[in-house]
Amino acid sequence: SPQSAARTEPGGHSLAVAAVLPAGGCGERMGVPTPKQFCPILERPLISYTLQALERVCWIKDIVVAVTGENMEVMKSIIQKYQHKRISLVEAGVTRHRSIFSGLKALAEDQLNSKLSKPEVVIIHDAVRPFVEEDVLLKVVTAAKEHGCTDYDLEFGTECLQLALKYCRTKAKLVEGSPDLWKVTYKRDLYAAESIIKEIISQEICVVMDSKEDNKHVGHLLEEVLKSELNHVKVTSEALCLAGRHLQQIILDQCYNFVCVNVMTSDFQETQKLLSMLEESNLSILYPVVVVSVHFLDFKLVPPSQKMENLMQIKEFSKKVKERNILLYGLLISYPQVGKMFIF
């Protein structure tokens, strides 16, 4: 799951590890005025994804981000909005070299007012590589700890290695990364990153039903249809029951897609209950949550004007929850007694 906390510690014991992220670039290759680390992907800045990737690795104690003075306030608001933890900010230098230096200096200094602890190993990680996995970080740290920095690395590796040795007296080593560790450089890379993130948050759909016991509930039917139509997607169904722990657990396990099927009631209250649970969970802080509220109606029996009034409410709620990064859609299904159903 995209946010799950890492439990493995490097070497099986506690090692002081920190990370430095140079994020002073201005993104001139992207062809857009915004520096690439601040370009939005699903409305969240790229650097927030990178911070999230490092943050979930619990054995990285401190994350130091080097940003330019003019982007300092933007960076602070990103940290606040997306609730990032263990982040310290330093001012970036005019080059990537100098930015890394500033980050290392902040970690090396034994200032009284510093909350940072001096690390044994420092990971230097680009702010524009959001898809870093724990295993490669573990490999980096283990290699650094066991072998230290060799002459070969210093000669043929990147600039970071020499800086780490010089200013932090910390050994560094070059470790091969996976293709997933790629850098967002061009506009097409933003497109690719967006698609990868959409893939990550589209792995599960939960069909929420307003009835607990009914085995013939249309939600079960929908679950079966979705299962057969959507390969590679985990489809579950769950009764909307505030007392029950199941739905809470599904939200906690980071399912980002919900279809709320209303057959027992004709109003919007059940969907509202789900929305409240989602809002309380803070699930939507990092990724958008999609909720489709499905309502049934036999147009031959019920005057639709009344039903329409209820559905109008969805627009209002939709506007309200959009601010919380929850995307609410309403769906009216004509459900004549012959049992055929059509969706438009």
Next chain:
Amino acid sequence: SPQSAARTEPGGHSLAVAAVLPAGGCGERMGVPTPKQFCPILERPLISYTLQALERVCWIKDIVVAVTGENMEVMKSIIQKYQHKRISLVEAGVTRHRSIFSGLKALAEDQLNSKLSKPEVVIIHDAVRPFVEEDVLLKVVTAAKEHGCTDYDLEFGTECLQLALKYCRTKAKLVEGSPDLWKVTYKRDLYAAESIIKEIISQEICVVMDSKEDNKHVGHLLEEVLKSELNHVKVTSEALCLAGRHLQQIILDQCYNFVCVNVMTSDFQETQKLLSMLEESNLSILYPVVVVSVHFLDFKLVPPSQKMENLMQIKEFSKKVKERNILLYGLLISYPQVGKMFIF
């Protein structure tokens, strides 16, 4: 526009230019079983986009594609389905070298039954680089013609240069490409390519109205709303008039998105007319065409069941035109007399 034919000839006069596409790769880095050149983007194989990019350059007389024996039939069906022209197929070798060699040999041979003319300049182009522009091809050909292949290029350029000289007695030179010329290598590159193509075909929306004279037509209102909501998108409106040349011209100019607004009639006939025009135009051979058929209804006045029956037809038509790569959606709008409108 994505398909427009190139009119500039290299050097201002007729020069015999051909292209060779090595497409024998097996795409092991993609992490998918399909060779990357055959991976679908909007349901069309990647190599078809590359062929399209070369094909629209009218001064490239022949395009020789080297594919492995097992993919020969797949390649033939792609050429037929997407109506590619000036393509010849040769069997790929076990290496990229050998594939290029096969392509060059086919061009160099003076066989009686060969429809290929011996070129002065040969462009070697990867099958997995779909976004090649005419200007870079022109640069390549001009450089090849004017300077020929230098010793430096032969030493430090790619393998293709030496092969071209050795087997085709054709001079080659290394020319710097733009970042757009990038190679589809990983799965994320397929995502990026898809987004780029979607961007290309989303540059224009045409609102089609069922009334010619009415200035208060809701289509005009929709046009204004779309114009203010969608930046970077060209929004036009046009009356659905078979005799008129305007809509035909818009289709010819490759607009891929249509909203058909029906206020005069309550049936589906106007949308059907538009669909017929689109089918006849062959516009949807290379890219999907989206048509949204909008219908109005005051639920307080009209019994919706009857209207629903009409809308059910959309599902049938939708299924039918989907086979022609036209994506048809129906939209029912409650339009009460107070003048407020809502969409769900």
